[in-house]
Amino acid sequence: DGGITQSPKYLFRKEGQNVTLSCEQNLNHDAMYWYRQDPGQGLRLIYYSQIVNDFQKGDIAEGYSVSREKKESFPLTVTSAQKNPTAFYLCASRVWTADNEKLFFGSGTQLSVL
Amino acid sequence: DAKTTQPPSMDCAEGRAANLPCNHSTISGNEYVYWYRQIHSQGPQYIIHGLKNNETNEMASLIITEDRKSSTLILPHATLRDTAVYYCIVRGNSGGSNYKLTFGKGTLLTVNP
Numbered sequence: 327d328g329g330i331t332q333s334p335k336y337l338f339r340k341e342g343q344n345v346t347l348s349c350e351q352n353l354n355h356d357a358m359y360w361y362r363q364d365p366g367q368g369l370r371l372i373y374y375s376q377i378v379n380d381f382q383k384g385d386i387a388e389g390y391s392v393s394r395e396k397k398e399s400f401p402l403t404v405t406s407a408q409k410n411p412t413a414f415y416l417c418a419s420r421v422w423t424a425d426n427e428k429l430f431f432g433s434g435t436q437l438s439v440l
Numbered sequence: 441d442a443k444t445t446q447p448p449s450m451d452c453a454e455g456r457a458a459n460l461p462c463n464h465s466t467i468s469g470n471e472y473v474y475w476y477r478q479i480h481s482q483g484p485q486y487i488i489h490g491l492k493n494n495e496t497n498e499m500a501s502l503i504i505t506e507d508r509k510s511s512t513l514i515l516p517h518a519t520l521r522d523t524a525v526y527y528c529i530v531r532g533n534s535g536g537s538n539y540k541l542t543f544g545k546g547t548l549l550t551v552n553p
Contacts, residue, residue, distance in 0.1 A: 330483070357539055368527070369484070369543040376539050384540065416483050420541070425491070427474070427531060429541065431483025 329353065332417050332432035339404065339411060340440050347402045347435045349417030357420035358400040359429065362386060362413045369416065375400055404437060412438050441538070442467045442530040449548045452522075458515040460547050462528030465509040471532045473504060475513045476543070477524040484527060484543070487513065518551045525549075 333348045351358065356377050361369040371384030375394040389408025394400055404411045414436050418429045445463040452458040464473065474489040488495055488502045490511070495502045501514040515522050527546040532538055 359541070361543070366545075368545040371540065371542055374539055374541075382539070385542070414481070418483070420539070425472075426489065427472075428486045429476070429484070431485070434481065434483055436481075 330417055330419055330430055330432035332415075332435050334435060335433070337435055337437045338440050339437060342406045344403055344405050345411075345437065347404070347415055347417075347437070349400045349402065349432060350398055351400075351419045351430075352398060353419055353421070353430060354397070355419035355421050355430070356397070357422075358394070359418040359420065360384075360390075360392065360400070360402045361416040361418065363416060363434075364413050372402065372415075441532060441542070442471055444528045444530055444544060446526075446528050446544065446547045448545065449550070451550050451552060452515075452518045454520060454551055454553050455517055458518040458522065458549055458551070460513040460515075460526050460528075460549060461510065462513070463510045464528070464530045467508050467530050468532065471530045473502065473511045474529045474531055475500070475502065476527045476529065477522075478527070478546070479521075479524045487526075515549075518549075520551050520553065523549060523551045 331350045339345045359374045360372040370386050373392045375381040391403045416434050417432045442464050475487040476484040478484040490502045504511045525546040525548050527543050
């Protein structure tokens with residue numbers, strides 16, 4: 327069963343704590359993405375990775391960090407510098423052909439601050 | 441990528457057709473129109489895309505105007521499970537090198553019994 331797996335489904339962060347959200351894919355896609363979604367809002371791009379060992383900042387990268395050591399994995403760390411981390415986080419991978427492009431999303435992680 | 445404009449919300453009766461509009465007046469010749477939808481607390485799901493011709497698949501139909509400045513996503517027989525936020529995105533075919541992909545706020549479609 328191929329797809330994007332995000333874990334955990336729910337995560338709680340204490341003040342000053344770093345937390346890491348997991349994202350794994352078995353679709354053999356090169357590009358992967360992290361988005362943040364606040365209630366009633368669209369998706370905002372945090373980071374994206376075109377290929378292993380490479381990643382770029384999106385529109386709201388401050389307070390977040392990522393790594394891409396393996397093709398299958400693109401974990402997101404929410405650092406203590408992110409002062410308003412409560413949000414729904416979505417990971418995606420991308421497939422591209424000459425006349426088609428699709429993003430495949432995971433089911434998301436809801437992060438809340440204790 | 442060209443900017444898109446969608447109404448923030450729409451209602452539809454169950455069993456009727458849902459027609460979701462999208463304006464993309466600055467679309468350029470090589471840009472495709474994509475639609476995704478997001479059911480509450482889930483990740484978005486691809487629905488359909490097109491360049492200039494109308495397209496149909498098992499989920500929906502996409503009607504693109506002749507001047508390509510607007511399009512309509514049609515769900516022919518809406519069900520309660522179609523209640524979701526629908527995103528219209530315009531993307532260029534730049535050899536796959538345009539990795540930055542952003543979503544707007546979309547249209548919240550509520551299907552009523």
